[in-house]
Amino acid sequence: MKRIAYLCLSEGWGGLEMNQLRNAQQMKSRGYDVLLIVNLESPIQRAAKLASVPFYVVAQKPKHYQWLFALKLAVFLAKQSYHHLLFRNNRELSIAASVAFFSRGKVKTHYFMEMALGGKRTQLFRTLRYALLSTWVCPLPYLKAQVLQQTRIAKHKVKEIPSGLIFKSEAIIEKTNARIDLQWPLEKKLIVVVGRIDPKKRQAFVWDCFKQRTNTDEFLIFVGESTPDEASVYYRNLREKVNGHPKNRQVIWAGFHEKMELVYHAADVVISAADKETVGMVTLEALQNNCPVLGVNNGGSKEIIELFGGGLCFELNSAASLLNGIDQIMAGAYPALNAPYFKQHFDFNRVCSQVETEVLGLEAPIFQ
Numbered sequence: 001m002k003r004i005a006y007l008c009l010s011e012g013w014g015g016l017e018m019n020q021l022r023n024a025q026q027m028k029s030r031g032y033d034v035l036l037i038v039n040l041e042s043p044i045q046r047a048a049k050l051a052s053v054p055f056y057v058v059a060q061k062p063k064h065y066q067w068l069f070a071l072k073l074a075v076f077l078a079k080q081s082y083h084h085l086l087f088r089n090n091r092e093l094s095i096a097a098s099v100a101f102f103s104r105g106k107v108k109t110h111y112f113m114e115m116a117l118g119g120k121r122t123q124l125f126r127t128l129r130y131a132l133l134s135t136w137v138c139p140l141p142y143l144k145a146q147v148l149q150q151t152r153i154a155k156h157k158v159k160e161i162p163s164g165l166i167f168k169s170e171a172i173i174e175k176t177n178a179r180i181d182l183q184w185p186l187e188k189k190l191i192v193v194v195g196r197i198d199p200k201k202r203q204a205f206v207w208d209c210f211k212q213r214t215n216t217d218e219f220l221i222f223v224g225e226s227t228p229d230e231a232s233v234y235y236r237n238l239r240e241k242v243n244g245h246p247k248n249r250q251v252i253w254a255g256f257h258e259k260m261e262l263v264y265h266a267a268d269v270v271i272s273a274a275d276k277e278t279v280g281m282v283t284l285e286a287l288q289n290n291c292p293v294l295g296v297n298n299g300g301s302k303e304i305i306e307l308f309g310g311g312l313c314f315e316l317n318s319a320a321s322l323l324n325g326i327d328q329i330m331a332g333a334y335p336a337l338n339a340p341y342f343k344q345h346f347d348f349n350r351v352c353s354q355v356e357t358e359v360l361g362l363e364a365p366i367f368q
Contacts, residue, residue, distance in 0.1 A: 070098030264289035310337030
């Protein structure tokens, strides 16, 4: 059985880190010997411990040009027979490429893309770095097209494998029961924004739009916290703006939630307002829980909604477009989710099967 190492040096706890842990858990459940390489007391290290996923502690930041660390890591992985290293953070590209180089190809490195390129990446040093990768995995079709257009990586290395979702067989949570558990208003319309409180997630834009609405039966709910290792000036400023406005009583600061399925079942609409959200995990998870999504008309959310339905898109900086989108979704005027196609496409068993054949090089998956 192959041994797989997962590199994650991030101090944050968002979609990227959660995806890395979830994928390690799924491959472990299929019988693989997995190992998470993490920083001490990082959120993913604590989560791995709770999930009984083996981890190896280092003291390193996800920055470029760390050849000594990469050399030590390459020696460790080769010695322990971990011949595959999977990573998601683009700031770890240099480390992963160096591991492949120092191990003389004994450790194959695989980049699971969760951050958009942001322009051409055809410089010689980047082309040489990408050449050391064994595979570059894109979760959505538009990202694969982007990589092929904006880099010089060999075409055969670029794969399209979606982010995996776990579809549970338990009964669907009723909206009222979810709201009771969360202690949220039972008879109101709930507009929910999920994600860390951060300028890139654009909660302030959603608030500026919400305060224009005259409906007294609506609540705006922010689910998330500011990033632990970054300044929270944005968060404090946003709270001050909300607290100083007459509609502040229609806003709930819900903080971080472990049981997100309750959040999605309680919401009437989830807004994904981030500009060019690469994968759109909030969109995926909301649709997984049958909650309609209003997403920005670019990036991952746009692609997911256009492919599978279940929501609408609004123009990036248009308050009128966002407000109209809320009204349409509240009225049920949006394309229904193609649930069978969505489930088949994102099911973790299918995703793991693709990883086994297209990344790890097995002739056939362990099981479907």
